[in-house]
Amino acid sequence: ERTSMEQSQDLMDRIELQKETFQTEKSGLTLQLKKHEEEIKHCSKVKENLSDEVVKLREVWAESQEQEAMWEIKYHDAEALLNEREAELSAISEINLELKRSHDQEVKSLQDELHGL
Secondary structure: OOOHHHHHHHHHHHHHHHHHHHHHHHHHHHHHHHHHHHHHHHHHHHHHHHHHHHHHHHHHHHHHHHHHHHHHHHHHHHHHHHHHHHHHHHHHHHHHHHHHHHHHHHHHHHHHHHHHO
């Protein structure tokens, strides 16, 4: 049978071995923790950059919406002006047609008068 001294030494050796095992596990976990912290830091930076990009894209979107609204107004203004010019052209054409009829009638009247002489 083993002596108390041997049993104590054996117990102390097992405790020391377990202590080393725990220390190794702790070192591994500490390393993993540092890796995870670095990944979290990297992800936070990526998230921050993406948030900045989202803000920029929203600004660009808002500007494009404003531009679209401005071009829509200009388009409608141009369309109204075109309609106005077409109406003026139609009125001028009507006046020209009336002048031509009047002119043709006057020419015919003068020709009739000339033939009457």
